[in-house]
Amino acid sequence: MDLTWLDSNSWLWQIDGTRILVDPWLVGPLMFGQTPWFFKAQRPYDRPIPENIDLILLSQGLPDHTHPPTLSQCDRQIPVIGSVAAADIARSLGFSQVTALKPGENHTWNNINIQATLGSPVGPNRYENGYLLQGLTSKTTLYYEPHGYHDPQLQSPTTVDVVITPLVSITLPLLGAIIQGGVAALNLAQRLTPTYMIPTAGAGELEFSGWLTRLFQADGDLDQFQEQLQIAGLDTQVLQLNPWESRSLDPTPLRQP
Structure with missing residues (x-):
């Protein structure tokens, strides 16, 4: 299993030889609507789309996970698997092989089993996705949820090898945690007993501006979480990656009893 953090919630995973591009935001700014005065994030320079992508996996329909300018630079023949909202956007951008998964649904693609789990709430009775992936050859497993909202029904029959999720909470005054690490991540670790936990939703090279960013507060750090x-x-x-750093995790020791 090879993992490359592409900053923010963007990842490149290679599991059993399959290269999966996850929640890619690699070019242009990130805004929620045309409101840079409220929130804007951008990279110091655009990054290239990784080559030889076999699958694009999208967890949410929000632009920090399904980023239209980035997806517009991807080959539209690459298969896409995503939440219902993300799949709708991918289809609108011209992707021809799109599979929408609701929480609780499974899909086997090539040699990877992908289970959608209940993720972030986005409205009354509406949720985005987390994912539990298993390589059918190596049997290695990876769980991903980018905002720290973990399915209460999620249980693992065996140890999960890698969990990628926020480990530190980001809070806003009066609203509380908008990204849940800390206690939520610790509870998840106790349920899944992963070999490794890797943080996501960080900001390695990113530059932020806008009124909202002045209110962000981090609660805790990775050293404290390792102690917990x-x-x-x-x-x-706990493993921490730098932007565009790759880490190879050999499935053989991961699967030792």
């Missing part, structure tokens, strides 16, 4: 895992009696190791 140890206090809980877990052997889980």
